[in-house]
Amino acid sequence: MIRSNLNSDKYIQAGLDIGSDKICCAISEIDLKSDAIKLLGLGNSQATSINRGAITHRDNLIDEIEHAINEARTMSGVSIENLSLGISGEHIRGINTQGAIAIGGSQASNVSLQNEITNNDVKKVLELAKAISLPMDRDILHVLPQEYVIDTMNSIKDPIGLTGRRLEAKVHVITVATTAATNLVSCVEELGIRVENIIYQGLASSLSTLNEDEKKLGAVCVDIGASTTDIVIYFEDGVQHTATLGIGGASITNDIAVMLQIGIDEAENIKRKYASAKASMSSPDLEFELPAQNGNLKRKISENQLSQYVEARMAEIIQLIMKEISRANLNDKLTFGMVLTGGGSELKNLSSLAQEISNLRVRIGHPENISGTVDIASEPAFASAIGLTKWKLTEDDLIIKNEEVTISKAIGKVKSLFKELF
Ligand SMILES: Nc1ncnc2c1ncn2[C@@H]1O[C@H](COP(=O)(O)OP(=O)(O)OP(=O)(O)O)[C@@H](O)[C@H]1O
Ligand SMILES: [Mg+2]
Incomplete structure (x- = not known):
């Protein structure tokens, strides 16, 4: 992130969406106060070397990434040194889990000594919640808080400053295959650009297309790409379910x-x-x-x-999406229905078909709340790239940063292994 030439309320963020049809780099100026995005540059190249999130030809992919980044740089006049990278593929998994801690240790049994919940307590409880047993070849990408429970009070979004004896965090954890992430990161870093965050593409698309009411009262964001379909279900301001289908x-x-x-x-x-x-x-x-x-x-x-x-x-793709909604057990909770985005959502009359099959309200999701080069940027195919630039430094972001270190470490390991071998 480059904050240098801007005041502290604004910063410039680049996002790179490596899709199987197109590679897209977006550079935006984000206004933290109003949440508004001003798109400064958008670069594209035809993708020929990635399928369902798996790299098929590394050298070609690096050239295509370079082309997209250079186009965005030229258009924006901004030189980027780091970016947020989107990731998708059938290897992405999402699970709901929880963790709990006692607040204020043994003294907490005395009501008068109840402690205030601090930032540190929240970090601790999130650390515990993400302590799931993972196979060696997987990494945690996101730990997304759904709600906190303090003693018997639930549905708390921000527990800091409240008092209680027990703090529980309910979270949605998204994991990736380590190899898939390290390979993508190394392609970008080969160009001398640092990957600052790795973000699930479905999540990025939902950030640019869903509004606050939809996230609160329930909606499913579906990004239909060329070879993958990313599904993210929101309810009560939290991500409740994610899934990626290998079809588009x-x-x-x-x-x-x-x-x-x-x-x-x-x-x-x-x-x-x-x-x-x-x-x-x-x-x-x-x-x-x-x-x-x-x-x-x-x-x-x-x-x-x-x-x-x-x-x-x-119809087959929509049935598969409906299966995921059923798995999440949230059919009756999706007041705002389905938001279809990604290039695949541009198929004529898709919302009518989706409405008929799903019995839900359906709309096409265009990147919203953006200014600047709006005409091209409002196409659903750019939802993910623009959403990547919207990723803010929130609490769960800190956790992602920790994981990113793990992924970078893995790359470091691969590099040193190569040095040892040759
Ligand atoms: N007007 C249109 N009508 C129908 N389909 C369209 C239209 N425009 C784009 N598409 C389809 O959208 C798909 C590409 O979408 P998108 O650019 O979001 O994919 P991607 O992000 O590169 O792929 P993925 O996310 O699967 O890796 C292609 O299958 C393309 O045929
Ligand atoms: Mg895509």
């Missing part, structure tokens, strides 16, 4: 390519131009021409026929 908009493109026997690029164009998530909302009379292949004659197909394939696949 690319599956629809693949279906179109296979069904119509055309190339992936053509299928992608056709999807964006003519496909509807609900076949009944597309016309059987409007036909478009398919490119001629192998000397065959040009063929025609109606938008309705095309949309039938698309609807079948999209």
Whole structure:
């Protein structure tokens, strides 16, 4: 984070979203007082070397990251030295857990000696809550407080300054495969840029698209990317459930390519131009021409026929999202329903289909509360990159920083191993 040329209420933050379709770097000026984001620069490059969060070609990926960062730097006129990095993939897991401590030691049995809860107590209880048994190959990414309980009082959001004998923290812990995180970090650090935070992409998207009421009264944020779909469920101002599905908009493109026997690029164009998530909302009379292949004659197909394939696949994705909501046992709590974001949410009539299947209120989530280069930045595909720049230094952030040290240490270990070997 660079605070140098700005007053203490404002700072500049860069976010890097490494997706399977595009790599996007956003540079924003954040106003801590009003929570407003002024987008200073946005850089993009086509991603060809990552699939479902796994790197398929490291050197290409580094070039693509460099291109996106340079574009954002040129547009903003800001030179960045560190950034927040987004991570996604089927290796991401979320669990709910808790921890409790006694406040004020043995004296706490005497009511008159009850102690005030301090920042230190909160840190201690969060440390305990995150003490879950993890396999060697996993790391904790986030410890997100849901609520604190002091003795019998629950639903407390900020316990500091209150008194009691026992403090309990209920948290949502997000873990990642260490290798996936270290590999991504090392690609960015190869360019001389320090990774300051690693943030779950689904969480970043929810930060830029959900409003406070939605987080409080219940909503699910779904970022439909090309090869992953990130799901984050909020209720009572806390993250209650997270999940990542290894499916996204690319599956629809693949279906179109296979069904119509055309190339992936053509299928992608056709999807964006003519496909509807609900076949009944597309016309059987409007036909478009398919490119001629192998000397065959040009063929025609109606938008309705095309949309039938698309609807079948999209319905499957929505059913999988609904399964996650059921697993979280929060079906009746989602007053504000579903917020769909990510490039995949731009499919025509998607909110109607999602509403029909889920029986929930559905809206498309655009990055909100931003100024600056708003026209391009308001596309749902940029929700994650912009959300990454919004990540603030909160209490749970401190914990992430600790974990980041663990991940950096792991990279250090790999580097020294290489030195020993060669
Ligand atoms: N207008 C549109 N209609 C339908 N689909 C679209 C449209 N625009 C983008 N998409 C789809 O959105 C997907 C890309 O979304 P996004 O840019 O959010 O992915 P990503 O972040 O790179 O991928 P991931 O998060 O899975 O790693 C692609 O599958 C693309 O086909
Ligand atoms: Mg994405």
